[in-house]
Each structure stands twice: as structure tokens, then as C-alpha cells.
Amino acid sequence: MGNALIPRLLDRMPLRSGGFIVTLYGDVVEPRGGRLWMGNIVETCRMVGISETLVRTAVSRLVAAGQLTGERQGRRSFYRLTDGARHEFLSAARTLFAPQAEARWLFVWLGSEQAGEAVPPLERAGFVRLGPHWLLGPAHHRPADPTLVVFEAGTAAGPRLRDLAAAHWDLAAFAAAYDAFLAAFAGITEALDAGLRLSDAEALQLRLLLVHAYRHAALRDARLPAETLPPAWSGQRARRLFADLYLRLSPAADRYVGQHLLAGDDLLPAQTAETLGRTASLARIRDDA
Incomplete structure (x- = not known):
């Protein structure tokens, strides 16, 4: 059944190779030291239907754009984020994994x-x-x-904060992106609740697709304070769903990472202080629902 879920998801969310590689680095590689073997990049992208030719072209473009830098170790090529790209990724990680900040x-x-x-x-x-x-x-x-x-x-006072937000931000576009995310991933929660069993590789595939889709919505959202948003804001439901699914998929996904992905002579660690911090933060988001 897990095998059927992934093709159905991919039908709903066609992937661009460069964007998916960015997701791979943000979710898996950067919080584990930042360095990954090209062969693992190719294999992970192949899991979601992206060909080796497209992957190599995308990596070359990311290098030319100043986001990745290559390193040779023997006959193998490894890639890590540039310093400039790391700053952007840290900002994105705060958006995806940290609780909403105080309304200022x-x-x-x-x-x-x-x-x-x-x-x-x-x-x-x-x-x-x-x-x-x-x-x-x-x-x-x-x-x-x-x-x-x-x-x-x-905000000292303001009963019309929602009017302010509606007048200046395209809340309908933000909501539509979150609604699309909810429509794509709510069924995975139902399948897991019904006893769906996933291999470690499938768990990693689904988690990467989850992060990729949620990133698409969340990084375009202005992330306004809750009091400015319409009642039953879909962004809040999407955030809770993201947190819950990420936590449920992570034990198996992290196990796959620690057993298969190379940072050099050694495998990437299954967990680090940074990945544990992410899951702890997401647990607070889920449990505060």
C-alpha cells in the first residue's frame, strides 16, 4: 500500500529536480553536517522519479548559482551548501520547524x-x-x-486587525496553498491510522515529499500573527498535519539515512542535536493543537 501512496502523491505534485535537491539538503543533509555523496543524491532523487541526467544537470546549475560547492574524495564527488546558501536554509528551517514567534x-x-x-x-x-x-x-x-x-x-489595540491583513496581504492565495497541501497529505494520516506499514526507504520518500510540499506553502506565506487571520485558518491545520506526519515518519526515515547516505568515509548520522531539536519543536506544535 505504501508503494501506491507515493505514485499518487507524485501525480499531484510534479517535482523539479533542483527544487527537490534543495529539499533533500534542507531536511536531511544540512542538519547532519552538510556533505553528501553524489551517488546518494542520484539514488534519492530516483526514488521519486527524477532521472540521473536531470539530477546531474540540476546539481551543476546549483553549483553555478552559488548554492552548492563540490569536493572530491578519491573517485567520489561530494557536495555541500555554500555559506550563503546555509544562511538561507537556516532561515527556512526556522519557518518549517520552529513554533510561531510572538506577535510583533x-x-x-x-x-x-x-x-x-x-x-x-x-x-x-x-x-x-x-x-x-x-x-x-x-x-x-x-x-x-x-x-x-x-x-x-x-499591537496596543485593534479590533480591525483582520481587516488590515485582508486589505494588504493575499490571504486567499496563502490559504489555497495550504488547502492543496492538506488535500494531498491528509490521506497519509488516515492510512497510517489504519495500520499502513512503510519500509525505511518509503518513509524517507514520504517525508521528503511532505517537506517539499509544505515548504512550497509555508515559505510563501507572510506568517502573520494569529489574531489577524480568518477563523479556522487552514495554515494552522496544515502546520499541525505537517508536524504530526513528520514525527510519525522520522524514526524509519532517519534509520534509512543512518544506514545508506554517505558524508565521506562515514555514513551520515541517523540523528544529531539539530534533528532532535527539530522533532522536539514539532512535538510542541503537535501537542499544542
Whole structure:
């Protein structure tokens, strides 16, 4: 039955090789030292239907884009994240695995000469324009540009916070992405509850697909404070489902990692302090539901 689940999922979520390799590094490789043998990259991608040719092309492009760097050890090639990519991955990991931060807001003031270059990265991080010189966004993303003028604030009062959010953020698009995630993965919970048994390899495949799909939704979401969101917000249900499934799949998935994936002369560890921190954080998210 596990074998049937994965093809059905793949029918719903066609994969791009580069994006899936990014998911592999973020979920499996980076929290275990950051280095992986090319043969394991090829084999893991083959599990979800991505050919070796596509994998090698994608790795070359990720190297050219400054996200991966290659290392030779004997006749084997290994790849790790560059320092710049690691910073991005750490930020993404906080979004996926950490509980939602306290509701705080940032106001960013831009001088006329800053508007062109500073605005696009802020908008990608969930900020919206309030006027020609002001942007507003949740405080979980602090601008890296030291030349920006940034004010932090809490909400002193505001019965119309939901109106503010609906007017400035595309909540319908965020909700649609979470709804698609829920539709794709709720059936896996039902199958596990009914006694579905998975091999270690299948557990890793499903966990990677889970992370890949949830990352697609969560990293596009502005992650606004709960009081600004509509009742029965699908993002909260998606987060709980992600936490629950990740925890249920991880024992077998981690066992596969520790028995099959090479970092050099040694296998990747099944668990590290960082992976244990992730699962502890997800357990709090699941248990707070």
C-alpha cells in the first residue's frame, strides 16, 4: 500500500529536480553536517522519479548559482551548501520547524534612493507597502540591510486587525496553498491510522515529499500573527498535519539515512542535536493543537 501512496502523491505534485535537491539538503543533509555523496543524491532523487541526467544537470546549475560547492574524495564527488546558501536554509528551517514567534511587527522606512533595491527582498519576506516610504511586515523576518530604518512594535489595540491583513496581504492565495497541501497529505494520516506499514526507504520518500510540499506553502506565506487571520485558518491545520506526519515518519526515515547516505568515509548520522531539536519543536506544535 505504501508503494501506491507515493505514485499518487507524485501525480499531484510534479517535482523539479533542483527544487527537490534543495529539499533533500534542507531536511536531511544540512542538519547532519552538510556533505553528501553524489551517488546518494542520484539514488534519492530516483526514488521519486527524477532521472540521473536531470539530477546531474540540476546539481551543476546549483553549483553555478552559488548554492552548492563540490569536493572530491578519491573517485567520489561530494557536495555541500555554500555559506550563503546555509544562511538561507537556516532561515527556512526556522519557518518549517520552529513554533510561531510572538506577535510583533516591523515598520521599515525607505529613503527615495532605497526604494528600488530594498523593496523586492522585503516583499518576498512578507512585507507590504503602506505608502511610498513605509513597509509593514511581521517581525520574524528582520531586514539584513543595515542602512534601513526599522521600528518594532506590538499591537496596543485593534479590533480591525483582520481587516488590515485582508486589505494588504493575499490571504486567499496563502490559504489555497495550504488547502492543496492538506488535500494531498491528509490521506497519509488516515492510512497510517489504519495500520499502513512503510519500509525505511518509503518513509524517507514520504517525508521528503511532505517537506517539499509544505515548504512550497509555508515559505510563501507572510506568517502573520494569529489574531489577524480568518477563523479556522487552514495554515494552522496544515502546520499541525505537517508536524504530526513528520514525527510519525522520522524514526524509519532517519534509520534509512543512518544506514545508506554517505558524508565521506562515514555514513551520515541517523540523528544529531539539530534533528532532535527539530522533532522536539514539532512535538510542541503537535501537542499544542
